[in-house]
């Protein structure tokens with residue numbers, strides 16, 4: 268299921284066949300469509316559509332093209348409209364210095380005023396920029412500095428992620444600007460432009476990955492290839508998702524699920540995913556057997572939302588071995604079966620052993636992702652017990668410095684670091700493939716870690732993405 272996070276289906280372009288367009292969208296698996304207004308009239312039209320169709324949600328606001336129509340009264344009207352239950356954001360708002368249909372100074376003022384409406388209403392913003400990326404980011408930064416509470420009030424105090432503040436739609440900025448926005452709590456969204464030949468946005472997209480983006484058609488504009496130049500419509504979203512999946516060698520389902528999760532989180536649309544004991548990424552099946560952990564890493568969202576790639580892993584009950592086995596059903600359908608959730612699997616060593624035995628008997632491959640503390644957790648050297656059951660193990664090295672290790676994982680650094688390294692050395696004796704990983708955080712000395720892992724331990728090294 269997909270979400271088209273930006274489609275202007277109130278436009279005249281759809282006057283004669285709007286119902287067909289919306290039916291085609293639903294047939295193509297479009298779960299929701301977000302329709303942003305561009306002034307008071309079209310905001311009302313977006314709202315009318317949202318009243319008529321359950322799966323349509325509206326945003327209200329003045330597009331920079333229409334900034335000259337905005338005044339105290341019309342902005343008050345936008346704020347009133349924003350109280351409607353189907354309004355999920357303020358937009359589209361922003362700056363357009365390409366066409367300059369409204370004077371630039373006025374565009375900036377109206378943009379600022381509308382961000383303040385969003386702040387008062389605790390809604391996200393949908394931002395349009397054209398030849399004005401740096402200026403738009405500056406306006407948003409200034410507004411954020413003036414009110415740091417925006418979108419923080421629903422923020423789960425345990426989560427390291429705050430409630431997202433908005434989306435820069437049809438994003439054409441560079442990678443540095445994209446990262447700046449992601450760190451400020453924004454998403455960026457990609458329309459059909461990614462499908463165009465030699466599209467410059469692809470470089471940025473490759474840099475930031477697909478974990479923090481939304482999909483949009485920007486209908487009726489920007490129809491994706493091979494429909495370029497034609498009227499666009501929400502049912503074309505899969506063409507964009509396919510292209511992004513191709514770029515990242517991911518599955519289209521992964522792209523659809525992650526981007527839908529992001530859109531729902533941003534716009535506050537229910538229902539979110541229900542907790543999973545198994546989840547599929549690319550062609551591997553992951554097992555989420557516990558959410559308990561002996562550590563409490565600063566970069567881990569286990570106590571927050573516990574979402575990985577759009578999957579909700581916040582299980583309330585730990586599954587039995589039988590439940591996991593039933594859920595796997597046929598291990599040969601996957602490249603590998605991986606013990607990996609928002610918890611330390613070796614806390615449930617018996618389940619690992621039972622499930623892995625069954626997977627091996629049924630022709631599957633098994634991987635264990637672990638913090639390497641299993642010997643302390645279980646009070647014995649557990650590695651020989653995994654021989655023959657686990658084909659590969661990935662151990663979080665996190666840091667080669669025990670002090671930093673302790674700070675990152677909020678454990679006794681000396682004791683646990685030593686145990687983890689010892690665990691890795693044991694794995695090398697008993698498990699065919701061993702990898703040690705660090706997170707791509709700036710403060711981690713990755714090169715030194717690589718040397719240590721490859722030279723001193725003699726196993727493979729990998730950097731896990733951070734953010």
Ligand code: SF4
Pocket residue numbers: 560561562563564566567568569608609610611638676
């Ligand atoms: S060891 Fe893994 S599950 Fe445990 S807190 Fe750290 S990142 Fe989270």
Ligand SMILES: [Zn+2]
Pocket residue numbers: 273275303359395485
């Ligand atoms: Zn638009």
